[in-house]
Amino acid sequence: MADQTRKQSNAPAQARRKKLDLYAVPRRVLAGLLTWAWPGTGHLLLGQRKRGTVLACGIGAIYIAGLFIGGVTVANPAFESGPNSQQFLYWFQFFMLPNSILVAWENNILNQIGGIANLLPNTDPTFTPSYGRVREIGVLYLALAGLLNLLAIVDVILSNRDTDTPHTDTPRTNAPHATNTPPA
Amino acid sequence: MPHFFDAIFTAFPTLVSLAYRPFLDPIPVDRFWMFFALPLVVVIALVYKSIRMNSLEHLTRETLKLSLQILIFMVAAAVVLWLIAALL
Secondary structure: OHHHHHHHHHHHHHHHHHHHHHOHHHHHHHHHHHHHHOOOHHHHHOOOHHHHHHHHHHHHHHHHHHHHHHOHHHHOHHHOOOOOOOOHHHHHHOOOHHHHHHHHHHOOOHHHOOOHHHHOOOOOOOOOOOOHHHHHHHHHHHHHHHHHHHHHHHHHHHOOOOOOOOOOOOOOOOOOOOOOOOOO | OHHHHHHHHHHOHHHOOOOOOOOOOOOOOHHHHHHHHHHHHHHHHHHHHHHHOOOOOOHHHHHHHHHHHHHHHHHHHHHHHHHHHHHO
16 A cells, blocks of 8 residues: 555656656757856756856866966967977867867868858967966866866766756655555 | 047057957966966865765865865875985
């Protein structure tokens, strides 16, 4: 009797969970792509508002701070020179889509694509490359932002969470608990 | 109208050319580079906790706790490595 009561109370939760599973894979792939575009947006798509906001602000702040400290050239390995260059850190930066766009803009790649160049602002600014510790800080900030975004992408694709709070099978009610006493 | 801008630029010559352009020019923080590790530690702890915790009710407390643990471990590792380098 108690099992039947619990199964009946679980029926809406099970139906909701089954409905989500029907389009879970493309939805999570889209969430992963959105997270690659900007951290936290995939979590917002999945309904995890607080988590998405925290990730967007945290990882976004580190990314923007790295660009602000070292200048935009810290996103581009073409400006790296010397025998102690750490090229591998630049690979981590590309786990964030804005980095790819920034590098393309710096390398004037977009100017070579006909038509799009007319829509963009002047893409020939005079960048001031950074060197030494300042460059190290900027590159490290961007690389860590990329790695943390990779963590967020994996989480948004593979996690079973639907909201920020733990999912409970039994909906919360103020009614007293059912007992095994049979009806009179 | 052009006279108005001439007056403005005469009064405030720095408006004509900026010595610093945000994001295009780096900022000189060579002397304080070590302190820039602190925001990194906090953000790493924040992102890790926000992903690992199912409920984000105590996120701030857990983030500060993990940040402190990371900092203490980094300082301890630095001291150990310094001792090893000094003794060798």
